[in-house]
Amino acid sequence: ETGVTQSPTHLIKTRGQQVTLRCSSQSGHNTVSWYQQALGQGPQFIFQYYREEENGRGNFPPRFSGLQFPNYSSELNVNALELDDSALYLCASSSLKTTNYGYTFGSGTRLTVV
Amino acid sequence: SQQGEEDPQALSIQEGENATMNCSYKTSINNLQWYRQNSGRGLVHLILIRSNEREKHSGRLRVTLDTSKKSSSLLITASRAADTASYFCVSFTGGGNKLTFGTGTQLKVEL
Numbered sequence: 296e297t298g299v300t301q302s303p304t305h306l307i308k309t310r311g312q313q314v315t316l317r318c319s320s321q322s323g324h325n326t327v328s329w330y331q332q333a334l335g336q337g338p339q340f341i342f343q344y345y346r347e348e349e350n351g352r353g354n355f356p357p358r359f360s361g362l363q364f365p366n367y368s369s370e371l372n373v374n375a376l377e378l379d380d381s382a383l384y385l386c387a388s389s390s391l392k393t394t395n396y397g398y399t400f401g402s403g404t405r406l407t408v409v
Numbered sequence: 410s411q412q413g414e415e416d417p418q419a420l421s422i423q424e425g426e427n428a429t430m431n432c433s434y435k436t437s438i439n440n441l442q443w444y445r446q447n448s449g450r451g452l453v454h455l456i457l458i459r460s461n462e463r464e465k466h467s468g469r470l471r472v473t474l475d476t477s478k479k480s481s482s483l484l485i486t487a488s489r490a491a492d493t494a495s496y497f498c499v500s501f502t503g504g505g506n507k508l509t510f511g512t513g514t515q516l517k518v519e520l
């Protein structure tokens with residue numbers, strides 16, 4: 296059984312560019328959530344995908360969008376990057392069976408916008 | 410916005426001592442979870458306590474929950490240098506299908 300894997304691990308982008316981050320969920324998990332963690336802060340919920348549909352969204356603008364694929368892997372896309380988008384982006388997978396047993400997080404993608 | 414806050418924000422202890430972290434949250438919860446994060450990387454789930462439970466143990470971890478005060482505490486007994494990390498109190502409300510994180514406690518365990 297594999298855990299949650301995220302790619303890339305580090306990324307540097309220029310303000311105004313677009314970025315795609317990827318996440319492979321843990322085997323058996325059909326739900327993927329994305330979180331943004333600024334330096335020194337706790338993670339903030341961006342959105343969640345369940346069966347390829349968005350299933351909840353936090354307080355993030357529309358330029359943050361996502362996809363979930365039939366194999367339950369997911370992408371986070373951010374358009375028109377701003378300096379404040381620099382953060383650690385974390386992906387977490389879960390299923391209804393694991394709701395009461397905690398989420399499994401990947402190691403994150405550290406995005407730096409210059 | 411953050412759901413609540415951990416207290417203290419930073420804690421430094423000697424190896425072998427116990428570490429206690431407290432957490433407050435704002436809204437009703439289905440369960441409350443504690444996660445550990447090493448060096449700003451991925452989060453590791455430590456323990457979950459349901460809203461109808463008051464205390465739970467897992468190895469060297471003990472969690473309490475007081476829903477009337479909307480507070481929880483995490484006790485790590487006989488701490489080790491490897492316990493050095495940030496610890497987050499995380500509430501799960503079910504309806505929003507999201508985890509809401511506190512601000513975290515940075516624990517440093519010195520040899």
